[in-house]
Amino acid sequence: MAKRRIYLHIGLPGAGGAFLPAALAHHASALAAAGVQVPTRAGDEVLRAAVELRRDHKQHGYRRREVEGTWAALCHRARKACAKGESVVLGEEHLAGADTDQIALLLDALSGWEVHVVAVVADPASQLVGAWADTIRAGATRSLRRWTRRVLDPAREAPESVAFWAEHDLEGVLHRWSAALRRPDRMHVVVAPRADDASAPVSRRDRAASVWADLGRVIGFDAAALPLTEVDTHPGARLDATGLAVLRGVNRAVDGRVAPGAQRRVVSDHLARREEEASGPELPTLPAELHGELRDLAERWAKAVADAGWLLYGDAADLVPTLPTRAVDPDEVGPGARLASVTDSVADLLVEVARLREENDALARRTAKLERKRTKLKTRLAAATAAGSPGPAGPADGG
Structure with missing residues (x-):
C-alpha cells in the first residue's frame, strides 16, 4: 500500500507564496475530496508551528505558551485525518530559515x-525590497540603500x-532542506513569474x-477548478514607497517602545495599504547600480x-x-505625498481607536455588571452558610 505523503511549502519569504495557506484552507473541502488533506484550523496555526520550531516566538509577538505543542x-491531526495513499499539505514561509x-x-x-518540500x-x-519593507513594518529605520548595502556586503x-541570507539565500536554503531529505526528486522548486517585467507585465494576481x-502540478490537484477569486493573494497588507517613507519616520519617533511582533501586526492591520492600492510604480525599487551584482x-x-537535480516548475x-522602467526611492518621496499618506493613516487610526474605546467601554460595563452579581451571590452564600451551620457547642452538663 502506498505511503502517506506530505508536502511542505517552506517559502521563500516574499517570493510569491504567502497566500498559499489561505488558499489551501479556503479549498480544504474540495482538496479533501481529491485525496489532499489540509489539517490546519486557526489561520495562524502553521505560523505558530514554524515559530515554535525556530524558537523565535518573541520576534513574532507570541508568548511561549501560545506556540508550544x-x-x-x-x-497528530494529519495522521488521524489522512488515510494511506492520501497526501497532506502544509505551508509557511517562515520555515525557509530553519537550520x-x-x-x-x-x-x-x-x-x-x-x-x-x-x-x-x-x-x-x-526579495531584497520585500525583506527591507518587512524590517520597516517591524520598527526599523534604516534606508533601503543603506540596508541593502549591509546585506550585500560579501562578509x-x-x-x-x-537574518536576510538565512531565509533568502536560495542555494543555502534549498541545499539544507535537500540534504535532510536525501532525495533531490522530492525537492520541488517553483519559480514565480517576475511581476515587474516591462516586456511582459504580470499582475500580482x-x-x-x-x-x-504549479503547486497543483506538484501535489496532483486541478488548480484551475479551485480559483483564487475569493482568496487574498497578498495577505498582510503591503506598504508602497510613500507609506514606507512615512513609517520610517514614525519608527524613529516610536524609538523602540513597541515590540517588533506587535508593531508588525498593527501596521499590517491598520496602516498598510492593500495590494490593489500599492501596485505598479508606487512600489520601491533598488538602485540601478546594483543590477549587475544581482x-x-x-x-x-x-x-x-x-x-542539483531538483524538480523545476x-x-x-x-x-x-x-531593470525597472522607473526608479522609485522611498527616501525621495516628497512632502505632499507624505502628508496625504499621514492624513489617511491618522484618519484610519482615529476610526480604529474610537471602535476600540467603544468595545472597551462595553467590556467595562459587562465586567461591572458581573462583579455586582458576584458580590450579591457571595453575600447570599455567606448568609446561607451562616443560617445552616450549627451554633457553638455549649458547656457539657456536669449532671
Missing part, C-alpha cells in the same frame, strides 16, 4: 511519511545580512495564479537549481531581475 498537534537541527526535529516528527522562489531584487557579518497552478547572483541560483529565467 503546535507542531505536534498538527502532525539543520530544526529541520531534523521537524522531519523526525514526520517519521513514516514520504516528505516532499516545495520552495517558491523569486528574483533577488524583489555577511552585519545582523541584517545574517496572475503571478499568484501561476504559483497556485544579475550575477540570480544566474548562480539558476545554475545551482539545474545542477516555471521559468528559471525569471530568477534574473530586470
Whole structure:
C-alpha cells in the first residue's frame, strides 16, 4: 500500500507564496475530496508551528505558551485525518530559515511519511525590497540603500545580512532542506513569474495564479477548478514607497517602545495599504547600480537549481531581475505625498481607536455588571452558610 505523503511549502519569504495557506484552507473541502488533506484550523496555526520550531516566538509577538505543542498537534491531526495513499499539505514561509537541527526535529516528527518540500522562489531584487519593507513594518529605520548595502556586503557579518541570507539565500536554503531529505526528486522548486517585467507585465494576481497552478502540478490537484477569486493573494497588507517613507519616520519617533511582533501586526492591520492600492510604480525599487551584482547572483541560483537535480516548475529565467522602467526611492518621496499618506493613516487610526474605546467601554460595563452579581451571590452564600451551620457547642452538663 502506498505511503502517506506530505508536502511542505517552506517559502521563500516574499517570493510569491504567502497566500498559499489561505488558499489551501479556503479549498480544504474540495482538496479533501481529491485525496489532499489540509489539517490546519486557526489561520495562524502553521505560523505558530514554524515559530515554535525556530524558537523565535518573541520576534513574532507570541508568548511561549501560545506556540508550544503546535507542531505536534498538527502532525497528530494529519495522521488521524489522512488515510494511506492520501497526501497532506502544509505551508509557511517562515520555515525557509530553519537550520539543520530544526529541520531534523521537524522531519523526525514526520517519521513514516514520504516528505516532499516545495520552495517558491523569486528574483533577488524583489526579495531584497520585500525583506527591507518587512524590517520597516517591524520598527526599523534604516534606508533601503543603506540596508541593502549591509546585506550585500560579501562578509555577511552585519545582523541584517545574517537574518536576510538565512531565509533568502536560495542555494543555502534549498541545499539544507535537500540534504535532510536525501532525495533531490522530492525537492520541488517553483519559480514565480517576475511581476515587474516591462516586456511582459504580470499582475500580482496572475503571478499568484501561476504559483497556485504549479503547486497543483506538484501535489496532483486541478488548480484551475479551485480559483483564487475569493482568496487574498497578498495577505498582510503591503506598504508602497510613500507609506514606507512615512513609517520610517514614525519608527524613529516610536524609538523602540513597541515590540517588533506587535508593531508588525498593527501596521499590517491598520496602516498598510492593500495590494490593489500599492501596485505598479508606487512600489520601491533598488538602485540601478546594483543590477549587475544581482544579475550575477540570480544566474548562480539558476545554475545551482539545474545542477542539483531538483524538480523545476516555471521559468528559471525569471530568477534574473530586470531593470525597472522607473526608479522609485522611498527616501525621495516628497512632502505632499507624505502628508496625504499621514492624513489617511491618522484618519484610519482615529476610526480604529474610537471602535476600540467603544468595545472597551462595553467590556467595562459587562465586567461591572458581573462583579455586582458576584458580590450579591457571595453575600447570599455567606448568609446561607451562616443560617445552616450549627451554633457553638455549649458547656457539657456536669449532671
